[in-house]
Amino acid sequence: MIYFLENEQIDKQKWDKTVKNSDFSIVYAMSWYLDVVASGWSALVEDDYKTVMPLVSNSKMGIKYLYQPLFCQQLGVFGKDIDEEKVIYFLKNIPKQFRFAEMMLNEKNLLKKYNVKNLTNIVLPLSGDIEKIRKSYSTNAKRNIKKALKSNISLHKGFDIEKIIMLFKENRGASLKKSQEFYNKLSLLAFMLKHRGFATTYSALNAQNEIIAGILIIDFNNRAILLFSGANAEAKENGAMSFLLDEIIKEKLGATSIFDFEGSNDANLARFYLSFGGEKKEYPFVRINKLPLPFRLLKGNGLKL
Structure with a gap:
């Protein structure tokens, strides 16, 4: 009943x-x-x-x-x-x-x-070694990763959620016009997940050690979920987001079974996520x-x- x-x-x-x-x-x-x-x-x-x-x-x-x-x-x-x-x-x-x-x-x-x-959701089963997974990356994804390395982009792992929210708010979020409730709830949720040990942020730093892109990942029950990301114009020019995704996938390999891109029904985002060898789930x-x-x-x- x-x-x-x-x-x-x-x-x-x-x-x-x-x-x-x-x-x-x-x-x-x-x-x-x-x-x-x-x-x-x-x-x-x-x-x-x-x-x-x-x-x-x-x-x-x-x-x-x-x-x-x-x-x-x-x-x-x-x-x-x-x-x-x-x-x-x-x-x-x-x-x-x-x-x-x-x-x-x-x-x-x-x-x-x-x-x-x-x-449509897009996920990447994590099995084998990183070189095997990288073979499934698109030519464009590989090109962007190389571009980021040439630009001396480096990885910072920690909890930079407020900076990542600001990157989104000042760039892509400016045209999407999200409500303040959206940002408040996201911040509250992120800190709760961090307190429970399920959330980490991965940030891309430029040569001046400035955060130009960032991703919030939830790790729960053998699944890593890309919950939120933010990037500025510089990050788009030098492939920082592709660099970040490659680094995260490399880290999660062997530690969890599925990398969940959490989307997308947006054609451009879907194409970007699929370029990392992801598969569609309805x-x-x-x-x-x-x-x-x-x-x-x-x-x-x-x-x-």
């Missing part, structure tokens, strides 16, 4: 054990991660935490809805031997109080019998629309359950 639980009713210890031991174990679904990115989250729980699904909600104009929180690429249903029938069973048990939902499930929640949109985007007319028409068709 599936139960709907409010946040204060969830046994976080049992929850985390289920997520950590699930067929698709990802840090985004751990209770302490959700507490930062989606405080007050609720859940669907099968039996004694055999299978679980986080629900992140808000309300607008008196209508409750479910949404995908920041810094959670994939959520959905977690447990053992999750099949399509189980995923649909959970989706059908979402309480009726939630009239609308837009959610990203995970790569083990594929709905092949249903007309849903699949999004995960479903699900919309459930039970809004009253005319709002239902404005939001688009939902999954018919």
Whole structure:
């Protein structure tokens, strides 16, 4: 039987054990991660935490809805031997109080019998030696790494998250116009992960020892996730980001099984990540629309359950 639980009713210890031991174990679904990115989250729980699904909600104009929180690429249903029938069973048990939902499930929640949109993640299985992996790099990736070495780019490993956030904010972030909430939540999340021993930053320094690019990596349960990055114009000119990725991949080889680029549905970013020999993994985007007319028409068709 599936139960709907409010946040204060969830046994976080049992929850985390289920997520950590699930067929698709990802840090985004751990209770302490959700507490930062989606405080007050609720859940669907099968039996004694055999299978679980986080629900992140808000309300607008008196209508409750479910949404995908920041810094959670994939959520959905977690447990053992999750099949399509189980995923649909959970989706059908979402309480009726939630009239609308837009959610990203995970790569083990594929709905092949249903007309849903699949999004793309890119991962790199880490096996063999670094030279074997480098053979799968594109010509452009190899060229950029050489360019960075010729420019005397060096690596700094530590925790430079605020500098990396500023690099992003002043460069790519300037056109994306992210909210202050985005940056505040990212900083809070990064420091929490660092406190728990799961986060490290890797920064590229130029010849003047200035940080020109940086990447925040989460290491959790045999998976290294590229959660966030920032770079300035100089870094783009001298291949600093390619240099960083190569250094991180080299370090993680033998220490973890998967390097997760965490994206991307942006064609340019996807091309960049694939240039390091990554492979595509799909995960479903699900919309459930039970809004009253005319709002239902404005939001688009939902999954018919």
